[in-house]
Each structure stands twice: as C-alpha cells, then as structure tokens.
Amino acid sequence: MKEIHGDFSKKSKKRKLESFGRTISFVCIALIVLVVLSILYFVISKGVSTFFVDHVSLKDFLFGTLWRPGEVGEDGNPLVGALPMIVGSFGVTIFSAIFATPFAIAAAIYMVEISPKTGKKILQPVVELLVGIPSVVYGFIGLMVVVPTIRSIFGGTGFGILSATLVLFVMILPTVTSMAVDALQAVPRHYREASLAMGATRWQTIYKVVLRAATPGLLTAVVFGMARAFGEALAVQMVIGNAAMMPTSLITPASTLTSILTMSMGNTVMGTLENNVLWSLATILLIMALLFNILTRWIGKKGAMNK
CATH class of the missing domain: 1.20.5 (Single alpha-helices involved in coiled-coils or other helix-helix interfaces)
Structure with a gap:
C-alpha cells in the first residue's frame, strides 16, 4: 500500500x-x-494617419518622386513621394542578394561536400566572426574603404547603391552561408550514394542531385538574406549618401527607407505630417518583413510537398 x-x-x-x-x-x-x-x-495606426488624417493620396505617396515633407506642391498636396526610398531599398537588397548567393552556395558546397574538415576549421570560424561584427563597424569600413575605392574607380562622390550593396553583401553573406550549409546537410545521404552508384561523378552528384534536392532550403536562405538586407539601417546610412531622390545610377547618392527613418525620426514632432509619413515608411518596412516571412513559409511548404 x-x-x-x-x-x-x-x-x-x-x-x-x-x-x-x-x-x-x-x-x-x-x-x-x-x-x-x-x-x-501601433505602427500601422500611425502609418495610416498620413492618408486618413493628413489626407495624402496613397498613389502620390507610393509613386511620388519628391520627398520634401515640409513643402507643398503646385497642386496643394504635400511633397511626400516615397518612391526614391522604396527603389533604393529594393535596389540594395536585390543586388546584395545577387552578389552574395553564388559566394554563399560555393562556400556551403565546400564546407559540406568537398572538404568538411577543413571547412569547419577555417570557413566556419570566419562565418561566425562575420556574424558577430556590429553594423557600425561594417559601415565605418565601408565609409573608409569602399566609398573611396568606388570614387577612385568610377568617379563621383563614391556614395550610392553600389557602395551600400558591397557592404550589405558582406553583412548578409554569413546568414546565407549558414542556412545554405544547413540545407545541404539536410539532403539525405542515400541520395548521394545512389547517384555515385549509378556512375555519376562527384560534381555531377553535387550539381544534379544535392543542389536540386536542397533548392527549397537554398531559396529560404536567400530570402532570409534579403530580409536582413532590407531592414539594415546604420551601415547603409553611412555609405549610401542619404539623398532622397530617384537614383540615376548605382554610383549616385540615394537613400533607403531605413536611412530616412533613422535620420529624420528624431527631428519631427509626434502627430505632425512630417512624423506621420515616417510612420508610413515604417509600415512599408513592416509589410515587407511580413511578406518575407510568408515567402519563406511558402517555400518551405513547397519543398516539403515535393519530398
């Protein structure tokens, strides 16, 4: 008992x-x-105040090219066109992802398929070191090295989308590389063994079997890298030039949503048009973050269905 x-x-x-x-x-x-x-x-309620309280047209806000919140145009509407910042944000995000993806996938292939031991001893510590470097250090290096280099090669001021792209390329590279490594390691071993048993070479196995099987994970890595680049503020602000105008080339000063927010938010009064339009920019950033998350989930589900 x-x-x-x-x-x-x-x-x-x-x-x-x-x-x-x-x-x-x-x-x-x-x-x-x-x-x-x-x-x-909080963010959305503040962001929509621009359209419901200040009566700014959504079309003028999204597609206008003049950003002068304190001024009024000839038609009597405020000059709060956010298109230059939207174009700048997407420009640096897409270009940095295009540059980083081949390097990240190549490094992941080396670390997983070609030389795992050497990769873990050399590349993995380097990737972890890049992750731990603060954004301000990347921005300072970009300001001291990248901007003068671009200026000496292409002329101009050196500030612009190209400089921001090169800085973001280094910043998102460890994120994409780490997730690409996980995607390659998730490919079942018997896929490789079956390919080699059928007479395929190691490179054919990597290209036609491993990479194709890991495609959903690699796409997820790229999307996460783009989300990281889209939301970066300080490093981009230091090298892009912060000119709220439509970029005419990759080497002319431009701006992003985050750079305008970090520069202007502390200089406005809550409840004014100048402050509300900044919250509208923040709302765009929030919506893009949600879209990136939805996209990664969709890619993950598609990959699970294909398996």
Whole structure:
C-alpha cells in the first residue's frame, strides 16, 4: 500500500509540474503574441494617419518622386513621394542578394561536400566572426574603404547603391552561408550514394542531385538574406549618401527607407505630417518583413510537398 501511495504521489507531483510548465508556456506565448499585435497596431495606426488624417493620396505617396515633407506642391498636396526610398531599398537588397548567393552556395558546397574538415576549421570560424561584427563597424569600413575605392574607380562622390550593396553583401553573406550549409546537410545521404552508384561523378552528384534536392532550403536562405538586407539601417546610412531622390545610377547618392527613418525620426514632432509619413515608411518596412516571412513559409511548404 505504501508503494502504491508513493507511486500515486509521484504521478500527482509530475502532473502538477507538467500543468505548471504548460501554464508558463502558454503565458509566454500569449505575451509574445500580445507584443507582436501591439507593435503591428501601433505602427500601422500611425502609418495610416498620413492618408486618413493628413489626407495624402496613397498613389502620390507610393509613386511620388519628391520627398520634401515640409513643402507643398503646385497642386496643394504635400511633397511626400516615397518612391526614391522604396527603389533604393529594393535596389540594395536585390543586388546584395545577387552578389552574395553564388559566394554563399560555393562556400556551403565546400564546407559540406568537398572538404568538411577543413571547412569547419577555417570557413566556419570566419562565418561566425562575420556574424558577430556590429553594423557600425561594417559601415565605418565601408565609409573608409569602399566609398573611396568606388570614387577612385568610377568617379563621383563614391556614395550610392553600389557602395551600400558591397557592404550589405558582406553583412548578409554569413546568414546565407549558414542556412545554405544547413540545407545541404539536410539532403539525405542515400541520395548521394545512389547517384555515385549509378556512375555519376562527384560534381555531377553535387550539381544534379544535392543542389536540386536542397533548392527549397537554398531559396529560404536567400530570402532570409534579403530580409536582413532590407531592414539594415546604420551601415547603409553611412555609405549610401542619404539623398532622397530617384537614383540615376548605382554610383549616385540615394537613400533607403531605413536611412530616412533613422535620420529624420528624431527631428519631427509626434502627430505632425512630417512624423506621420515616417510612420508610413515604417509600415512599408513592416509589410515587407511580413511578406518575407510568408515567402519563406511558402517555400518551405513547397519543398516539403515535393519530398
């Protein structure tokens, strides 16, 4: 009877601990959801004030090319065209992803397929070191090295989308590389063995079997890198020139959504048009972050369905 009673007590305590653990987990999840919803509500409610309170046309805001929040155009509407910043953000994001993807995939292939031991000893510490470097250091190096180099080669001021692209290329490279390594390692070993057994060379196996099987994971890595580049502020602000005008080339000063936000948010008064349009820019950033997350989930589901 004592043994039965002891077992019952242990089970009762275990159930209480499990119930307590579930309660703590639920509270933490509910708190996270509440914080996310609060952020969404706060940013979006401030962002739409531009259109409902200040009566700015959505078309003029998204497709206008003049950014002078304190001035009014000939038609009487505020000059708050965000197209130059949108183009700048997408420009640096797309170009940096184009530059980083081949290097990241090549490094991942070397670390996983060609020389795993050497890759782990040399490349993995380098990748981890790049992840730990603060954004301001990247920006300072870009300001001291990249901008003068671009100026000496192409002329002009050296500031622009090209300089920002080169800085972001180095910044997102470790993110894309790490996720590409995970994608290649997730390919089942028997895929490689079956390919080699059928007479394929190692390079044919890598190109026609491993890379194709890892395509969803590699695409997810690229999208995560683009999301990282799209939201970067400080490093881009230091090298892009921060000129709120439509970029005419890759070597002319431009601006991004994040650079305008970081430069202007502290110089405006809450509730004014100048402040509301900045919240509208923040809303665009928030929407793009959600779209990047949706895209990664869609790629993941497509990859799971193909398997």
